[in-house]
Amino acid sequence: MADAINLLVLPGDGIGDEAIAQVRRIIDWVGNQRGINFNVEEDLVGGCAIDAHGTSLTDDCMDKALAADAVLLGAVGGPKWDNVPFDIRPEAGLLRLRKEMELFANLRPAMCFDALVDASSLKPELVSGLDIMIVRELTGGVYFGEPRGITELPDGQRQGVNTQVYTTEEIRRVVRVAFDIAKQRDGKVTSCEKANVMESGILWREETNWVHDNEAEYAEIELSHMYADNAAMQLVRMPKQFDVMVTDNLFGDILSDAAAMLTGSLGMLPSASLGAAVDGGRPKAMYEPVHGSAPDIAGQDLANPIASVLSFAMALRYSFDLGEEADMVEKAIENVLAAGYRTGDIMQPGMTQTGTTGMGDAILAELDKLAA
Numbered sequence: 001m002a003d004a005i006n007l008l009v010l011p012g013d014g015i016g017d018e019a020i021a022q023v024r025r026i027i028d029w030v031g032n033q034r035g036i037n038f039n040v041e042e043d044l045v046g047g048c049a050i051d052a053h054g055t056s057l058t059d060d061c062m063d064k065a066l067a068a069d070a071v072l073l074g075a076v077g078g079p080k081w082d083n084v085p086f087d088i089r090p091e092a093g094l095l096r097l098r099k100e101m102e103l104f105a106n107l108r109p110a111m112c113f114d115a116l117v118d119a120s121s122l123k124p125e126l127v128s129g130l131d132i133m134i135v136r137e138l139t140g141g142v143y144f145g146e147p148r149g150i151t152e153l154p155d156g157q158r159q160g161v162n163t164q165v166y167t168t169e170e171i172r173r174v175v176r177v178a179f180d181i182a183k184q185r186d187g188k189v190t191s192c193e194k195a196n197v198m199e200s201g202i203l204w205r206e207e208t209n210w211v212h213d214n215e216a217e218y219a220e221i222e223l224s225h226m227y228a229d230n231a232a233m234q235l236v237r238m239p240k241q242f243d244v245m246v247t248d249n250l251f252g253d254i255l256s257d258a259a260a261m262l263t264g265s266l267g268m269l270p271s272a273s274l275g276a277a278v279d280g281g282r283p284k285a286m287y288e289p290v291h292g293s294a295p296d297i298a299g300q301d302l303a304n305p306i307a308s309v310l311s312f313a314m315a316l317r318y319s320f321d322l323g324e325e326a327d328m329v330e331k332a333i334e335n336v337l338a339a340g341y342r343t344g345d346i347m348q349p350g351m352t353q354t355g356t357t358g359m360g361d362a363i364l365a366e367l368d369k370l371a372a
């Protein structure tokens with residue numbers, strides 16, 4: 001058997017626990033059926049870590065995350081911790097993980113399963129077969145740039161300032177991530193900025209072209225550029241024109257949320273955040289569903305575990321080079337949906353409603369069929 005894959009699993013709070021419990025079953029299945037040695041360790045993050053340790057992420061857990069081949073996270077937060085001091089709030093643990101693992105590229109797929117085309121806010125023909133990947137720069141740009149702040153002007157008015165800053169390497173490294181992903185897909189990348197009105201946008205475009213023109217492994221990528229406002233319009237007009245989109249932190253925040261809603265429910269949306277490869281090894285990586293801890297349905301076997309399962313499929317594909325296994329997991333989900341199984345959030349008339357565990361059972365049954 002090949003070397004063990006070290007996976008740190010952090011279920012977190014609320015439905016994180018329930019959804020990740022189903023992922024654990026899928027990890028075991030992939031390990032057993034495909035002869036892959038997953039070494040899974042579990043720890044606390046978020047509110048449950050505050051309860052146990054007085055902090056939302058212990059140093060020990062942070063060290064484990066840095067040493068792991070990938071981290072799989074559920075969700076953090078809930079009303080129980082709404083009034084804890086700001087610096088130990090549940091989200092602080094999540095932010096520390098992202099910061100210390102230097103996760104600079106956020107991957108948000110927008111994939112529409114045929115069985116769910118009616119859940120989209122767009123016409124079925126516009127979203128049927130949709131499969132876009134948005135790569136958002138996550139650690140730079142206007143959310144972090146200096147100077148920032150609110151100051152008082154001599155005339156008594158107040159002035160709010162944020163600064164959009166990008167350097168050559170910040171742009172090039174996220175563009176390379178987008179190009180690498182495109183090589184595993186249809187080979188098309190659309191880079192989005194506002195080069196018409198922002199110098200940082202001009203630099204973004206020039207550096208993106210530089211990587212494309214100077215790094216031989218990306219010569220085959222079909223690169224195009226689009227102003228971010230036009231990209232927003234095109235996403236709701238004709239989303240299937242895109243394969244991979246790469247953009248900065250601010251535009252990526254907005255474009256990825258818009259793309260997410262093309263596919264219907266929060267319970268279906270996975271994500272990945274990637275960092276730099278260490279010593280030629282695997283890039284640091286964290287995989288998590290887009291949704292939060294959903295305290296309104298927690299502990300009732302109502303949560304849709306598919307976003308978390310799809311996050312694990314992304315780990316298989318992007319961290320472990322197990323594309324075939326990732327395809328199997330995604331295919332099993334597609335078949336379960338086609339067979340009419342639905343959790344409450346994606347329920348439609350005439351379908352069979354199931355709970356969190358029932359959805360896990362159905363995915364495992366489909367995996368068994370696919371492996372037979």
Ligand code: NAD
Nearest residue numbers: 075076077078266267291292293294295296297303304345
């Ligand atoms: P949320 O994503 O938790 O829930 C929004 C709505 O979607 C709720 O009605 C919920 O029931 C539903 N929903 C979400 N995921 C679902 C799933 N898998 N299956 C079925 N229904 C699902 O967002 P919120 O209500 O704004 O936040 C709740 C808590 O989660 C807050 O404490 C917030 O800070 C936290 N949060 C955490 C993360 C994270 O861990 N990455 C992200 C967003 C919010």
